[in-house]
Amino acid sequence: MYSKEESLRIKKEFWTQFAEAYPRKWLLYNTKIKDVTFKFYVDNKKAQVLFDIEPKDEEKRKIYFEKIESLKTILLEDFLEDAILERNFYLENGKIISRIWVELTGISLNNKATWETIYDFFYEKMDAFERFFYENEDYIKDLEINT
Known part of the structure; x- marks a missing residue:
């Protein structure tokens, strides 16, 4: 078990090395759709690249998810064959969001020997x-176009 300070140091080193290995500006929070974001996640069991749809307006969340769902074949065949789509994903705090993600298991943030594998996974999957x-940006953004 690591101390809180040591865990923070490891996380900082991990993300600093990732930024150095793949120096580019990621889309992440800049989708220009309120509460629709891309995220990187890593812990001591898995790494994930996430596309979270979490508007407070339930109807908007539903529409955005259905738009992505209508593009599922394209997403899976042309970009991310291992993507998982979940309309109602429950966060630890009980909040319900829609989430599309890919996951890599068998890695650990605390095991530097797996960092390169995680970095490659992050780059490949987030790029896709x-x-x-x-x-598909215009279609996804336009709430007037129904699925």
Whole structure:
């Protein structure tokens, strides 16, 4: 078990090395859709690249998710064959969001020997997610176009 300070140091080193290995500006929170974001996640069991749809307005969340769902074949065949789509994903705090993600297991943030594998996974999967998003951005953003 690591102390809180040691855990923070490891996380900082992990993210600093990732930024150095893949120096680019990721889309992340800059989707220009309120409460629709891309995220990187890693812990001591898994790494994930997430596309979270979490508007407070339930109807908007439903529409955005259904738009992505209508593009599922394209997403899976052309970009991320291992993507998981979940309309009602429950966060630890009880909040319900919609989430599309890919996951890598068998790694650990505390095991530096797995960092390169995580970095490669993050780069490959986030790049694919971003390409999918940019290719379908106008459709996804436009709430007037129904699925």
